[in-house]
Amino acid sequence: MSTLSQSKPMKKLLIIGTMPMILDMNVDPSSDSEGEEIGDTKEIAQSLACLTFQNAHHVAPQLLYELQVEIFARVPCCEYWKLQFLNHQFSQLLKSSEIFRTRRELGLVKPYVFMLSSGDRRWTMFDEDFKVSQRLPKLSSDINFFSGDKEITCVGTQLIVIGKDVEGITVWRYELAMHTWVKGPAMITPRIMFGSASHGTNAFFAGGFKISKSGAEVVSIVEKYNAETKAWASIHAMHRRRKSCSACFLHGKFHVLGGQNENDENLTCGESYDEETDSWELIPNMLANVSLSLFQAPPRIAVVNDNLYLLETSSNDLLVYNVNTNTWKKLGTVPVRADLTKGWGVAFKSVKDNLMVIGASSTRPHSQKMAIYKCCPSPDMEDIHWEELCCRGVHLNHFVLNCCVMLA
Known part of the structure; x- marks a missing residue:
């Protein structure tokens, strides 16, 4: 057109x-x-x-x-x-x-933040400054779906939510255009605890925990979902089986970091997928200098201006990755207490040229109110300036269950 x-x-x-x-x-x-x-x-x-x-x-x-x-x-x-x-x-x-x-x-695309906090059963959509919000319709699923772990990804104008209900692992999608929830389509290999990231109208889902009649299994399976066709496709598997991993797009490639293998051992390696060659490259010791523990949250990562940042959840430090030396550099600390919960309940996202961290404020330790901070990062910065955003009209618990950003 x-x-x-x-x-x-x-x-x-x-x-x-x-x-x-x-x-x-x-x-x-x-x-x-x-x-x-x-x-x-x-x-x-x-x-x-x-x-x-x-x-x-x-x-x-x-x-x-x-x-x-x-x-x-x-x-x-x-x-x-x-x-x-x-x-x-x-x-x-x-x-x-x-x-x-x-x-x-026309360059009219803007970021929207979707969030579900503790004690809530309806997602809330915010604009990038958290000045305008809208409650999503109720999702018609059972109590098992809401009480269990859920993974979410925004792709195109859809919010994909994957969790486990009485029927098994289920996919729900919220369609922004129609303001409604639709069930399916199911993944080719249904699983949870995977790493996912989107690029345009495609989203990639790597690894995870597969549950079948014969038992549970950590997998290296990778699938791609197309938001326009609403179809899943299998792509080449990773080199390593991994669950509770994280993923992002960096320098045009799909990257998967960390997680645990089939023996519940922490993985320090990463992997990158090149869609043009349909191949995976193993990145040894990518998280070698990052503190890892068995029950911590998946790596909290975000990409801003093609630079990879990580929230070190044991110390609340902000790190930036040097792709040439495969090392991390400390930039400072974040204003939330990720260390209290091993990274669970904290959102760490990129919103245009900013990093955004959401959780329990380090300056108000006894408050149950969600705190939102943003900064404009650079790998060479010496002093981080965090700006606190005021969430108007909505009061959510500081423990964030799910959070992702949609560009629409």
């Missing part, structure tokens, strides 16, 4: 019934605030819904479709799901993902 040029002033005169309507296509698509994007969704949608091919005499069908997509691409993502209730045309537009593809083309 061709997009409208941003270099020349452009306005289109549409005829809605007998009333002319001027749509200004010169709105700055790089606006920092979604509140400054084209305003009330319902009003825009109702106007467009009245615009049929019969009474829009001066607009070609293809141009009309492109105008609709370009307009809605500037509407806040949290409003999209309302379009499905207007008519079949807008419902199909949402399902096509065309709006989100246009957002990417």
Whole structure:
């Protein structure tokens, strides 16, 4: 689909019934605030819904479709799901993902943080500054699913949640466009305690714990999920079996770090997968100088500007990885107490050019309220400045069960 040029002033005169309507296509698509994007969704949608091919005499069908997509691409993502209730045309537009593809083309993509904290059964979606939030619908699963371990990944405009219920290991996905939960599709080899990371509309899931009638098994299996086709595909297995590992994309390759093998031994090696050659490279001693213990959380890692950072959960230190020397450098400490829980309950994520850490504040040790900090890191920085963000209107427990970031 061709997009409208941003270099020349452009306005289109549409005829809605007998009333002319001027749509200004010169709105700055790089606006920092979604509140400054084209305003009330319902009003825009109702106007467009009245615009049929019969009474829009001066607009070609293809141009009309492109105008609709370009307009809605500037509407806040949290409003999209309302379009499905207007008519079949807008419902199909949402399902096509065309709006989100246009957002990417126009540079309108923004990060959204999805979080589930202790004592809660509904995920909350935040904007990058935690000034705006939205509660997700209830997920219709049993108590076993919520009381057990769950792994989550954001890919495309979907939040993938994988856990164990009475029927076994189950996949749920939240679709941002439709604001709803859908069950499946199931993994080719269902498992939990894997490492996962996404890149565009693809997500990779490596290793984990497979449960079958013959028993439980730590695996080296890797699968790729495509958010557009909603299909799973197997790729070459890793060199090592591993569970409770972490994963990321670094220098264009899928990396898997740490975890434990089939003998519950901590792994200090990492592995990188090159999709072009469909091959894995073992990285010995990648975590050799990082403190490891049996019952600690998977490595807390995040990538900012193609640099890999790690939260050392035994000391609350922030480390940065040197890919050339295969070593880690200490940059300072983080303002949360990851050491109290061996890294469990702490979120450590990248949000655009920032690192974000969420958990129990080190300055307010007795508070049960979630604390959120961010910094703009650099491998050469000597002094880290952490900025605390205020979470408006939502009060969540400081123990974070799940957290991931979606770009939509």
